[in-house]
Amino acid sequence: MQPLYRSQQTKPIDAAAADYLQIDSYQLMQRAALAVYRHLPDCETLLVVTGPGNNGGDGWVLAELARQDHKKVLVWALQKPATLSGDAAKAAEDYQGEVVYAAPAEPDQFDVVVDALFGTGLSRAPGGLYQDAIEYINQCQAKVLSVDIPSGLVGDTGVAYIPTVQADKTVAILNMMPGHITADGRDYCGELILDRLAVPERVYADIDPSAYVLKQAMLNLLKQARKHNSHKGSYGRLLVAGGQHGMLGAVLLCGTAALVSGAGLIQLITTQEQAPWVPVHRPELMALGFTGSEHQIHIPPADVLILGMGLGSSQWSKALWQQLMTANIPTVLDADGLNLLADCDEAADSIAVMTPHPKEAARLLNCAVKDIQADRIKAVETLAKRYQCVVVLKGSGTIISDGEENFICPYGSADLATAGTGDVLAGMIGGLMAQGFSALQSAQMAVVWHALTADHCALGRCLTASDLIRHLPEVLI
């Protein structure tokens, strides 16, 4: 899987790459700039906006390459060459073309704008001249190509400062960072390209990544044919509990998703009144009614429990939660199941996976949603360590952690931001676990499958949870 590194890891990565290529750091910058230049959209005229560090240095080198390639190039230097240092100063010195130190008039004279303001060294919100430059870039009609990462986007977290360059294309050099694909990252990078400068991944084997990118190929395991000599019992027994009065849909969606994911026998637990309606909606699902706190539920044998979708927080909800959490069944905890956990001092060992969205994660960690989003990797890791389970932090660039390693999903879109898609995901995870996949594998495969289904449908508008379930099998063909 593709590793993602934090910004502080890029210096050792640069050094290892230069060492492997047997070149010095300036030659590495030249290779980086050439790699970005190769991805430049077709153009005659370009503006290269350069900043104070080596990202700016890449920009100066690229500008000279373009000039030698007979393009009409203008560098807008936010930092005068005399104040630059190291490789960036050398790059500016080697540039033989035209330079300006203020915003060029007529922003629409350029076919392409190259954003070489900040890369991995961004340390605060861009202000003053830098803020003006980013706003200028964002107002240009030209295609915008960002060097390494859009300026203003924090590589470690994917938080976009206001303003951040809105790129059409981003060429990441040598390695990618979590910020390219989680939180705001995908909204700002445009088309994301990684250029490794022909340095193999093994060169960084000693550097511990912050996370890995999940891959479509994970789904190959699911495509393997089922054994002829098998029966429904071979694919596990699953309990799906939640759906307080008026919320039957949540457990129905979850149970149906588990069914489509291949689980063997699925039983829903909901209110006494709603239980008879379950087979009416979905004949393959069995149902059990829970009357309330005075009812000691007879829990059927199960390999996996999915708990929380539409569960609510009433007495009925708490009683059901309490009884099931002490049943010692490997559990996928979702939605209100997580909210009830947040009010609880002790967590059951049986929690195998939890699937919070940022608000649920914030409740569990007793902080604000913005604190979760400010560092999604840290949040998911903290939860995984605290509850000793696999955690799926939903959102753009869903992150999965088992407390040791983190995985980010690069697929999916805001088409999934609709009611019930979370219930579907929980159902898929539990459905895969019931078939014998580990908690981590199930979370990884379900997240990728769920996201790729949205990409496959590519509606560009809301994908309903029911449609999502219907299209799931198409991704595995």
Ligand SMILES: NC(=O)C1=CN([C@@H]2O[C@H](COP(=O)(O)OP(=O)(O)OC[C@H]3O[C@@H](n4cnc5c(N)ncnc54)[C@H](OP(=O)(O)O)[C@@H]3O)[C@@H](O)[C@H]2O)[C@H](O)CC1
């Ligand atoms: N990945 C690679 O292997 C290679 C990467 N290259 C390129 O180099 C950059 C990283 O270069 P670096 O110099 O470390 O960082 P930056 O260019 O991003 O800029 C750091 C300078 O910017 C100042 N800064 C940071 N934030 C702000 C701000 N908001 N406003 C004003 N100034 C800011 C920072 O100042 P400090 O006060 O924070 O120290 C620095 O002066 C990488 O992204 C690649 O593009 C190599 O060219 C090749 C190999």
Ligand SMILES: [K+]
């Ligand atoms: K940049």
